[in-house]
Amino acid sequence: MRAITIAEPGGPDVLTWCEVPDPQPGPGEVVVDVRATAVNRADLLQRQGHYPPPPGASAYPGLECSGVVSATGPDVAGVRVGDQVCALLAGGGYAERAAVPAGLPVPAGVDLVDAAALPEVxxxxxxxxxxxxxxxxxxxxxxxxxxxxxxxxxxxxxxxxxxxxxxxxxxxxxxxxxxxxxxxxxxxxxxxxxxxxxxxxxxxxxxxxxxxxxxxxxxxxxxxxxxxxxxxxxxxxxxxxxxxxxxxxxxxxxxxxxTALRSRPLGQKAAIVRGVREQVWPLVEAGRVRPVIDRRLPITEAAQAHRLVESNEHVGKVLLTVG
Structure with missing residues (x-):
């Protein structure tokens, strides 16, 4: 598969779309064929060398994604191949595929690509x-x-x-x-x-x-x-x-x-995801809370997306689409 890698700390141009090994799902994880990911401030800091991923997390940027489940790991219940999901990640969303924790279906009424704007926020x-x-x-x-x-x-x-x-x-x-x-x-x-x-x-x-x-x-x-x-x-x-x-x-x-979210233990993150699914997803499905998308860009234009977020000219999320 291909993913955005960071060869060395620096400006947006260090982001490179290249071949990398396919992810393997661990316990409680699924592999998602990514349709979109979103640019977050943490991605900019990681690119600059100021915010490395937590131990065990993917080295690629990307704290959230949406897509279609293509494989499941051990101890996964309630999620099957072909399901549309979105996910909160500690890293790895800027890729064609990502191993993600099972837990967040795409809310009813939300476009699969736009759903990538929801998990982290x-x-x-x-x-x-x-x-x-x-x-x-x-x-x-x-x-x-x-x-x-x-x-x-x-x-x-x-x-x-x-x-x-x-x-x-x-x-x-x-x-x-x-x-x-x-x-x-x-x-x-x-x-x-x-x-x-x-x-x-x-x-x-x-x-x-x-x-x-x-x-x-x-x-x-x-x-x-x-x-x-x-x-x-x-x-x-x-x-x-x-x-x-x-x-x-x-x-x-x-x-x-x-508080910080990315570095929380997996158990705390799982509890937060459950709370969001129970209390926030109904508001999203009722149209009272919606993803706010400034624009969608192909993932190959990740550098341009980073420049846009750094400029503070956007409103809402900047998405990177895959495929």
């Missing part, structure tokens, strides 16, 4: 917004990076759960994000999201903040929290190290959490 957002912060109806959710794959999914899920959703994004993306369910859009280049959140909540602040920025937003995120608010950090685009005002956090009885 659904598992990331659900595990943080529902499991970690326990967002409730009537609360205010602040989503940073509203135009990203994570952001577009979080906006929809927050709205479906009955929350008021505030999102930060470039002004050019505001109309699209409002259509997805955002109640308030903040242009982070021109506006102070702390002031805008306070104004929109009569001074209360956000009950939950989903943050992809990390260090550069840490102080302002705490300032934006409501009493008993919960901040969960899932990315470090703004740096690794920041200063935390514990006095401000104590005064608000606030909580700060940080």
């Amino acid at each position: 659904a598992c990331t957002v659900w595990s943080n917004v529902v499991q970690v912060t326990r967002l409730a109806a009537g609360e205010t959710l602040l989503v940073h990076g509203g135009g990203s794959g994570i952001g577009t999914f979080a906006i929809q899920l927050g709205a479906a759960l009955g929350a008021t959703v505030v999102a930060t994004a470039r002004a050019a993306k505001h109309e699209r994000l409002r259509e997805l369910g955002a109640d308030l859009l903040v242009d982070y280049r021109e506006q102070d999201f702390v002031e805008e959140v306070r104004r929109a909540t009569d001074g209360r602040g956000a009950d939950v903040v989903l943050d992809i920025m990390g260090a550069s937003y840490l102080g302002r995120n705490v300032a934006a929290l409501a009493a008993d608010g919960r901040l969960v950090v899932i990315g470090m685009q703004g740096g690794r190290k920041g200063e935390l005002d514990l006095g401000a956090l104590l005064t608000k009885r606030g909580t700060v959490a940080a």
Whole structure:
């Protein structure tokens, strides 16, 4: 088979479509003939040499895919050859075939290719917004990076759960994000999201903040929290190290959490996938949450796809189609 490989750390042009060995399914795994995969920030970091795959994972980039089951490994139940599935991976999605954990059927009403946009964002957002912060109806959710794959999914899920959703994004993306369910859009280049959140909540602040920025937003995120608010950090685009005002956090009885999905033990990932299948897939099948696709590109144009994601000009996911 062929896959995208990374010969050495570097820019998008180090991505090479070449012959590699076929994958073999392990216990609880199936082999999928991949129809599509999606570009995630982790793929860019891996290409640059900053985010190696966890031990035992495929060396090829790609944290999710969709396709058709062509073989099953030991201890697989409920999945058969010919089934359409999508999957959360620790690596290996940029390929013609991938060995993946069994567990996620393509939701009814979703195109097989578009389904590749769902596993990583659904598992990331659900595990943080529902499991970690326990967002409730009537609360205010602040989503940073509203135009990203994570952001577009979080906006929809927050709205479906009955929350008021505030999102930060470039002004050019505001109309699209409002259509997805955002109640308030903040242009982070021109506006102070702390002031805008306070104004929109009569001074209360956000009950939950989903943050992809990390260090550069840490102080302002705490300032934006409501009493008993919960901040969960899932990315470090703004740096690794920041200063935390514990006095401000104590005064608000606030909580700060940080999570990663790719490196979780398999048992934790399996539990998250079950939760997504039980709680999120019905929302997808009802049309209340949908994959948001900026564009589809052939996998041979993976370098161009990486440039697009690096530019931050996209809204939603950029997909790579196979075959």
